[in-house]
Amino acid sequence: MKEKLINLIADKHEKEALELVEEMLAQGDDPQMVLDASREAMVIVGQRFEDETYFLPELVFTGETLRKIAEIVKPRLQEKAAVDQPLGKIVIGTVAGDIHDIGKDIVTFLLDVNNFDVHDLGIDVPAQKFIETIKDVKPEVVALSGFLTLAYDSMRNTVQAIQDAGVRDDVKIMIGGGQMDDKVSTYVGADAYGADATVAVKLAKAWIGGE
Amino acid sequence: MTKSPEELYQERVQRVWDVVQLKTPDRVPVFGPYQLYPYTYGGVTLKEAMNDYAKAREACHKFVDEFQPDLDFGHILAYPAKPMEILGLKYLKWPGHGLDDHVIYQYVEDEYMTEAEYDEFIADPSDFMLTKWVPRTFSGLEAFSSFPTMRRMMWSGWMGLGAFASPEMRESFRIAIEAGQQVNEWFESIFQYNDEVKAKGFPTAWATFDWPPFDIIGDTLRGTRGILSDILRCPDKLLEALEIATRIFIEYGSAAAGAELPLCWIWMHKGTGKFMSPEQFETFYWPWLRKGMLALIDQGIIPMVYCEADVESRLESFADVPKGKVIYHVAQTDLVKAKAVLGDTACIMGNVPNIIMQTGTPDDVKEYCKWAIDVAGKDGGYIMDTAVMLDEAKPENLKAMIDFTKEYGVYR
Numbered sequence: 204m205k206e207k208l209i210n211l212i213a214d215k216h217e218k219e220a221l222e223l224v225e226e227m228l229a230q231g232d233d234p235q236m237v238l239d240a241s242r243e244a245m246v247i248v249g250q251r252f253e254d255e256t257y258f259l260p261e262l263v264f265t266g267e268t269l270r271k272i273a274e275i276v277k278p279r280l281q282e283k284a285a286v287d288q289p290l291g292k293i294v295i296g297t298v299a300g301d302i303h304d305i306g307k308d309i310v311t312f313l314l315d316v317n318n319f320d321v322h323d324l325g326i327d328v329p330a331q332k333f334i335e336t337i338k339d340v341k342p343e344v345v346a347l348s349g350f351l352t353l354a355y356d357s358m359r360n361t362v363q364a365i366q367d368a369g370v371r372d373d374v375k376i377m378i379g380g381g382q383m384d385d386k387v388s389t390y391v392g393a394d395a396y397g398a399d400a401t402v403a404v405k406l407a408k409a410w411i412g413g414e
Numbered sequence: 415m416t417k418s419p420e421e422l423y424q425e426r427v428q429r430v431w432d433v434v435q436l437k438t439p440d441r442v443p444v445f446g447p448y449q450l451y452p453y454t455y456g457g458v459t460l461k462e463a464m465n466d467y468a469k470a471r472e473a474c475h476k477f478v479d480e481f482q483p484d485l486d487f488g489h490i491l492a493y494p495a496k497p498m499e500i501l502g503l504k505y506l507k508w509p510g511h512g513l514d515d516h517v518i519y520q521y522v523e524d525e526y527m528t529e530a531e532y533d534e535f536i537a538d539p540s541d542f543m544l545t546k547w548v549p550r551t552f553s554g555l556e557a558f559s560s561f562p563t564m565r566r567m568m569w570s571g572w573m574g575l576g577a578f579a580s581p582e583m584r585e586s587f588r589i590a591i592e593a594g595q596q597v598n599e600w601f602e603s604i605f606q607y608n609d610e611v612k613a614k615g616f617p618t619a620w621a622t623f624d625w626p627p628f629d630i631i632g633d634t635l636r637g638t639r640g641i642l643s644d645i646l647r648c649p650d651k652l653l654e655a656l657e658i659a660t661r662i663f664i665e666y667g668s669a670a671a672g673a674e675l676p677l678c679w680i681w682m683h684k685g686t687g688k689f690m691s692p693e694q695f696e697t698f699y700w701p702w703l704r705k706g707m708l709a710l711i712d713q714g715i716i717p718m719v720y721c722e723a724d725v726e727s728r729l730e731s732f733a734d735v736p737k738g739k740v741i742y743h744v745a746q747t748d749l750v751k752a753k754a755v756l757g758d759t760a761c762i763m764g765n766v767p768n769i770i771m772q773t774g775t776p777d778d779v780k781e782y783c784k785w786a787i788d789v790a791g792k793d794g795g796y797i798m799d800t801a802v803m804l805d806e807a808k809p810e811n812l813k814a815m816i817d818f819t820k821e822y823g824v825y826r
Contacts (some may be wrong), residue, residue, distance in 0.1 A: 214644060258691045260645040267643060300518045302507060305638050350770045352519060352805050381723065382802055384746065386769045399688060 204232065205240045213251070214246035215261060217268045224272050234279040241272045245316035253315070253401040258308070266312055289320035291411035292342040296324030296333065297380075298357040303350035304345050306400075310346060313400040319407060332362035337370045343411050345374045346403060347393065350381035358391040366392070375410045379403060420604045422615030426484045430617070430797070435718055435738040438794040442787055442823030445619060445763070446483025449491055449803030450518055451812070452476070459516040461509035463492035467603035474607060478616055481816050485619035488607045490689050491803070493519060494600035497593035502553030505634060518805060526550050527635040529644065532651040535635070538565055539658050547635065549805055554589035557582035620679050621670035621715075627659035627702035629683045638684065645694055656702045663706040671713040677741075678710055679718050686723035700731045711739045718763070721745060722802055729755040745801035749790045763792050763797035766815060769798055771807035776814035783818050791823060798823065 204227055211220035224237055225256045251257040293314055297307050304326050314321045322340050324332055333345065345365070347358050357409040358378055365371050376393040379402075388396035394410075418647045423747060425440070432439035456473030463470035468490035478486050493595070495508065505526065506518035527535060527548055540573045541563055549559040559584065562574035577583060608618045627631065632641035644652045661766070670676040684690070685699045707717040718741040724730070726745055732742055733755055743763040744752055752762055770778050783798060790796040798819040804812070 234553050255688075255691075258640040258694065259689050260691075260694060263639050263642040264646045275794070300514060300517050302522070304514075306524065351518065351520070352772070352802065355769060355772060356806070382745070382768060384767070386767065387772075390769060 205236060208237065208240045209244045209247070212265060212268055212272075213247040215268075216266055217264070219272070221271060221275070221349065224275055228276070228279060234276045237272065238280075239275050241269050242316060244335055245269055249313050249316055249401070249404070261311040262309060262312070264293055271386055287318055290318050291344065291407065292320045292322065293344040293346055293407060294322045294324065294333065294336050294340060294342045294374075295346040295348065296328035297348040298354050298361050299327055299329050300357045301349045301351050301354045302326045303348070303380070306350065307346075307348035308377060310348065310397075310400045310403045313404050314407060315362060316345075317404050317408070319411075330361040332363060334360055334368040334370065337365065338368075338373060342374060344407050345376045346407075347376065347378045347391075348380045349378070349383065351381050354382075355390060358387075358393070362392040372394075375406075377403060377406050417615075419613060419615035423612060423617060426615070427617050429754050430675060430677075433742060433794050433797055435539060435760075436761065438578050438825050441825060442791045442796055442798055442819050443484040444819040444823070445485045446478065446481050446487065446816070447804035447812070450516065450805035453492070454516070454806060455480075455534035455809060456514040459509065460492060460518065461495070461515040462699060463489060464509060467494070467600060470606045471603060471610075472666060475610070476571070477512060478611055478614070483616070485815055486611050486616040486800070487619050488604055488611070490604050490620070490736035493675070494596060497596040497600070500523055500589055500593045500596065502555075502556060504551050511639060517691075521633070523637050523704075525637045525640045527640075527649060529636075529640065532655055536651070536654050537659060541565060541715075551634075554593070555586045557586035605688045612668065617675050619675070619677060620665060620676050621673035621676045621720075624663055624667040624678050624681060624697065624717075626682055626685060627656050627663050628685065628699045630659040630662055631655050632684050638680045641684070642690070643686040645690065645698055649698075652698060658697065660702045660706050661703050663703075664709045667706065667710045667715060667717070670710070670714060670715045676715045677718050678715050679720055680707075682719055682725075686721050686725050687729070692727060695728065696731065700728070704731075704735065707735060707740065711736060716741060718743060721747070726751060732756060735760060741797065743799065746791075749786060753790045753792070753795075757792075757795055759783065761797065764799040764801055766798070766800045768800050768802055768807075770806065771804060771811045771815070774808075774811060779811045779814040780818045780822075783815055787819070787823050789806045792824070 208220060208223050210328060211223060227237055228234060245265065248257060248262065252262055295311055297303055309321050311321050321340065324336060334386060337345065347361060349358055362376060377392060377395045377397055378388055378393045379397045383396055385396050395406050397406055429439045429443045433443060450460055452473045453460055456476045458469050458473045463473065470492050474489050495510065498508065505522050507513050507522060508518045509515045509517060513520065545559050545561050549556045557580065560577045562577050622735055632638060637642060667678040670678040685695065710717050720743040725744055729752060737759050740760040741763050742756060742760055744765050747765055749765055756762060766782055770782055798815065
């Protein structure tokens with residue numbers, strides 16, 4: 204049944220997947236196992252996104268399936284079960300002045316399904332907020348998102364502020380979004396630019412050593 | 415001998431027609447890239463430009479006088495703050511309303527039409543927009559949710575007119591009228607400016623603006639997440655809605671008909687990059703945009719598709735339009751490939767990386783522009799411009815882009 208559920212989710216059969224979840228829970232299957240299956244399905248979705256059999260519509264759609272399953276399953280979980288040790292911690296946010304969130308949310312989603320502990324600070328995030336969270340959470344990676352050209356300087360200021368706060372050497376910084384590229388990455392003082400969400404996962408894994 | 419402004423104007427208009435029609439012009443035309451830049455350069459904040467139209471005009475005049483581009487834009491991208499405030503417009507944040515004084519206004523993503531409302535939109539788009547979308551997106555027009563349904567006004571429909579008598583409806587009408595007066599003032603300023611620069615010899619780069627049918631539904635109705643999910647969840651409804659959106663697209667764009675330079679700027683959003691698969695693009699995006707563009711071309715309009723991200727994966731589709739009728743404005747795109755695929759069919763514009771304008775040197779800019787002219791401007795078919803609208807740049811870099819194009823871009 205678990206294998207079947209994984210395939211139904213990954214193959215975008217949402218209705219059948221939700222029916223199977225109800226069926227599995229009714230027959231006494233472990234709710235945690237159902238959640239684990241959903242997560243495994245999302246890893247497959249991530250791989251298909253990476254090899255371009257899936258695009259954003261599939262990512263958004265299966266993300267919604269995952270959310271619907273979680274809504275059914277979560278009230279039945281006895282206690283928060285021990286999850287796998289995350290690969291690492293990542294702080295992400297759209298830099299000050301920019302309120303775009305779609306790209307950031309997709310990166311957050313893919314990092315999350317790849318078992319990173321992601322702290323999403325939202326949009327229009329002041330440099331100080333990044334610094335406070337870096338000190339508090341102690342992430343290995345900071346991901347800066349920005350859609351507009353104004354984000355060039357906003358990212359640069361953020362990286363500079365992280366430097367001034369004395370925590371720049373504690374983290375690797377990646378940037379991504381609309382008008383970003385390697386030149387911008389150099390300009391803002393980041394460690395790398397990622398063209399899409401799958402590159403973000405690869406960078407994070409390479410830096411943290413997950414794979 | 416110095417040329418008169420009239421001669422310069424005609425020369426500049428002809429230059430654009432030549433590149434669109436894939437004839438070799440006297441030289442590569444160069445656009446004066448806009449958005450915040452004229453205000454940044456003129457020391458005026460966007461907030462001031464959105465509130466004080468005389469200041470906006472003054473900044474744009476300074477820009478055009480000093481940089482002398484072939485195509486100007488005017489202050490139409492500095493939206494009028496007053497009517498936006500009066501209306502309580504919710505789908506944008508702008509300077510003074512959630513953003514700093516000199517930051518471009520930004521769209522607030524939301525689902526302004528739910529998936530369940532497709533049928534209602536398809537059955538009567540005007541009624542849906544008036545009674546659902548408008549009240550949701552303008553707090554000042556909330557009372558329009560009880561606007562009588564006009565499609566059943568025949569026979570006893572007038573008995574529904576009682577809705578107009580409520581204090582809330584009167585207030586919404588008062589707001590609509592006041593906002594309308596403010597919008598008229600703004601447009602007067604815009605057309606005054608366009609006339610003034612025409613008298614100085616500069617054509618305006620736009621006659622009207624438009625959005626691809628998919629983005630009409632995806633940007634302001636369903637939202638990005640909504641429409642992407644709809645592709646899988648309710649493809650048939652989406653296709654029906656796209657048919658209506660294509661009609662709306664043609665209505666918007668037809669306003670360019672008859673202009674001396676009938677350029678219709680089409681802001682492409684979700685058609686770029688890797689938003690959707692090639693098959694999805696060929697089903698939900700391109701056929702509708704293409705159909706709309708052909709209808710505009712039939713009216714003598716030049717569709718100018720403004721792609722704000724990489725469109726390499728879309729070039730083959732883009733080539734399927736009549737020869738010498740369309741401009742594709744590109745960003746972050748391989749110009750060699752773009753020229754190879756589109757060169758025999760359409761004019762290419764843009765792609766000068768904004769980061770070079772902002773952080774490079776005049777020599778960096780010239781080097782890129784030389785390459786762009788050699789590659790994309792071979793025998794015509796190219797308009798020099800930045801990759802996306804310009805907010806920040808070193809003035810000497812923008813000067814380098816424009817002056818170098820005038821010098822190196824001459825066809826001999």
